Amino acid sequence: MSQADPIAFASERRATGxxxxxxxxxxxxxxxxxAYYLLIPSLLLVAAVAVYPVGSGVWLSFQRYNLxxxxxxxxxxxxxxxxxxxxxxxWTAARNTLVWVVVGAGSQFLLGLxxxxxxxxxxxxxxxxxxxxxxxxxxLPTVVxxxxxxxxxxxxxxxxxxxxxxxxxxxxxxxxxxxxxxxMGAVLLVDLWKNFxxxxxxxxxxxxxxxxxxxxxxxxxxxxxxxSFWRITLPLLTPxxxxxxxxxxxxxxxxxxxxxxxxxxGPGLATHVLSLLAFNNAYTGFDFGAAAAVATVMLVxxxxxxxxxxxxxxxxxx
Amino acid sequence: xxxxxxxxxxxxxxxxYVILICAFVFAVFPIAWxxxxxxxxxxxxxxxxxxxxxxxxxFQNYVSLWEQAGFPAMFLNSAIVMLLTVLAxxxxxxxxxxxxxxxxxxxxxxxxxxxxxxRMFPAVLLLLPIFIALRVLGLYDTHLGLALAYTxxxxxxxxxxxxxxxxxIPPELEDAARIDGCTRAGAIMRVVLPLARPGVxxxxxxxxxxxxxxxxxxxxxxxxxxxxxxxxxxxxMVGEYQLPWGLLTAGxxxxxxxxxxxxVLVQRSLVRGLTLGAVKG
Numbered sequence: 076m077s078q079a080d081p082i083a084f085a086s087e088r089r090a091t092g093x094x095x096x097x098x099x100x101x102x103x104x105x106x107x108x109x110a111y112y113l114l115i116p117s118l119l120l121v122a123a124v125a126v127y128p129v130g131s132g133v134w135l136s137f138q139r140y141n142l143x144x145x146x147x148x149x150x151x152x153x154x155x156x157x158x159x160x161x162x163x164x165x166w167t168a169a170r171n172t173l174v175w176v177v178v179g180a181g182s183q184f185l186l187g188l189x190x191x192x193x194x195x196x197x198x199x200x201x202x203x204x205x206x207x208x209x210x211x212x213x214x215l216p217t218v219v220x221x222x223x224x225x226x227x228x229x230x231x232x233x234x235x236x237x238x239x240x241x242x243x244x245x246x247x248x249x250x251x252x253x254x255x256x257x258x259m260g261a262v263l264l265v266d267l268w269k270n271f272x273x274x275x276x277x278x279x280x281x282x283x284x285x286x287x288x289x290x291x292x293x294x295x296x297x298x299x300x301x302x303s304f305w306r307i308t309l310p311l312l313t314p315x316x317x318x319x320x321x322x323x324x325x326x327x328x329x330x331x332x333x334x335x336x337x338x339x340x341g342p343g344l345a346t347h348v349l350s351l352l353a354f355n356n357a358y359t360g361f362d363f364g365a366a367a368a369v370a371t372v373m374l375v376x377x378x379x380x381x382x383x384x385x386x387x388x389x390x391x392x393x
Numbered sequence: 394x395x396x397x398x399x400x401x402x403x404x405x406x407x408x409x410y411v412i413l414i415c416a417f418v419f420a421v422f423p424i425a426w427x428x429x430x431x432x433x434x435x436x437x438x439x440x441x442x443x444x445x446x447x448x449x450x451x452f453q454n455y456v457s458l459w460e461q462a463g464f465p466a467m468f469l470n471s472a473i474v475m476l477l478t479v480l481a482x483x484x485x486x487x488x489x490x491x492x493x494x495x496x497x498x499x500x501x502x503x504x505x506x507x508x509x510x511x512r513m514f515p516a517v518l519l520l521l522p523i524f525i526a527l528r529v530l531g532l533y534d535t536h537l538g539l540a541l542a543y544t545x546x547x548x549x550x551x552x553x554x555x556x557x558x559x560x561x562i563p564p565e566l567e568d569a570a571r572i573d574g575c576t577r578a579g580a581i582m583r584v585v586l587p588l589a590r591p592g593v594x595x596x597x598x599x600x601x602x603x604x605x606x607x608x609x610x611x612x613x614x615x616x617x618x619x620x621x622x623x624x625x626x627x628x629x630m631v632g633e634y635q636l637p638w639g640l641l642t643a644g645x646x647x648x649x650x651x652x653x654x655x656x657v658l659v660q661r662s663l664v665r666g667l668t669l670g671a672v673k674g
Contacts, residue, residue: 101576104579109492110492110496111498113492114488114489114504116488116489117485117486117548120481120544120545121511121549123545124523124541125519126511127526128518128521128522128526129514129518135521186416189412189416190412192409193416196406199406199410205414205417206664207657208417210660210664212424214606214652214656216648217606218628219427219645222627222631223423223426223642226430232439237443268423271416330609331609353518357521358612363521370517371518374518381513
């Protein structure tokens with residue numbers, strides 16, 4: 076702001092001198108709309124490939140549109156939602172999604188926080204190598220992560236089974252992904268492995284932003300570590316916690332990748348979640364109307380959750 | 394007093410090491426196991442007695458994977474899509490982030506928030522209209538179409554990270570360049586971008602990794618062998634050919650090798666860039 080006036084003045088002077096080359100990037104940068112010109116490409120692109128599709132996707136959910144059976148869309152109002160309401164598969168998937176999100180985000184947050192607290196001790200040595208190893212799973216493709224774990228947990232060749240039997244914890248090998256009781260837990264374990272580092276990364280950044288003086292002052296007043304954690308660390312970390320939990324919940328709700336790779340929602344419906352239901356409707360059923368209705372429900376629930384969570388946690392109050 | 398304090402600190406340090414080493418083993422063991430498996434012969438993988446170390450270490454799995462099943466072609470496809478995405482994201486992201494970092498204008502806050510909210514949209518919901526639109530435009534099942542979808546997704550991320558890096562560069566340096574006769578665009582090219590190079594590199598790597606790894610869009614938006622990226626190809630090979638574990642693990646290791654390499658190269662600035670955005674955002 077402070078420099079706006081001299082710049083405008085200089086650019087006016089220059090503009091008269093170089094009118095003939097107005098198309099030139101350097102001259103364009105001296106014009107008044109420069110801040111906006113820089114933004115336009117990204118805004119256009121995101122609007123075209125993200126905002127328009129969402130609007131159009133929601134619109135699609137009010138139509139009957141099946142590439143195989145009804146290849147031209149016809150408006151049916153809330154028809155798709157009506158059939159979802161009466162569909163027991165939808166409700167099972169909704170229940171599973173709740174478990175998937177609550178247990179998934181909860182376990183990843185806890186492990187991520189513990190590791191972040193342990194990493195936030197700058198005097199310690201050898202943290203660089205540890206940190207690279209800890210962050211690696213988060214960077215790996217889901218496809219490879221999924222197959223790594225389906226080998227580790229394999230019912231005949233799995234090393235986890237072998238170790239557990241050797242340790243005397245199990246009597247015989249378990250088909251972790253193929254039993255209704257263990258399948259969800261096994262997929263949750265894979266997601267914990269893959270994504271706890273996301274929390275570690277963000278929470279560590281938050282921890283490093285807390286001034287040491289606060290802890291020193293608390294110590295002078297006789298506070299122990301437990302007390303400092305609850306009274307200093309957690310309150311100051313709240314904005315980062317809220318942001319990271321929201322992002323992770325969004326990720327968990329929206330990505331069916333691990334289910335597609337590991338269980339296809341099975342056995343039975345044990346790991347069937349809403350994102351997988353939507354994806355299957357579109358990818359294997361070509362029923363875009365039904366898929367859009369499920370996805371729209373997910374979007375609405377996510378928006379409600381996010382606004383409620385932000386309000387309850389009070390991060391917007393400053 | 395201070396002695397007992399030092400002892401508690403040492404205790405905490407020890408506890409921290411125990412936690413970190415346990416978590417490190419949890420994080421790295423699956424990767425190490427995959428690497429070991431990829432070096433085993435099939436007979437050593439499919440046994441009733443699990444072999445922990447490769448008895449007859451061999452690169453045969455890698456060789457046969459590379460020779461069969463179009464793996465090199467899929468790698469090339471992934472590389473093309475990745476390069477297109479990184480280029481587009483950087484051009485669009487650098488300009489957008491620079492504007493949001495340097496100038497204060499109406500709707501600036503809303504635009505920043507908007508780029509955050511984009512991430513809430515379910516991929517599945519975006520997929521359907523994008524699928525339909527790409528078919529209409531003739532971009533369905535092309536490298537360009539897939540890269541376009543990735544760019545739209547990753548641009549907001551790139552803008553947030555790059556903005557964090559630009560914020561740390563003092564505007565006075567540009568002012569000095571302008572006094573010496575640079576245009577604003579010239580000051581960006583000659584002063585800001587060279588200074589922000591670690592940040593731009595970190596952003597490029599993050600985008601590259603995301604595009605390289607992406608599965609869901611690639612599965613939905615490509616069909617032909619000539620376009621298919623490796624995550625989809627690998628997954629379909631597992632389904633269609635009952636891919637043996639040796640080949641599958643070799644495929645996994647080859648595909649993550651570039652990621653590990655990239656990550657180790659820019660690790661420091663990548664972590665810094667991600668956290669800059671997080672703390673301020």
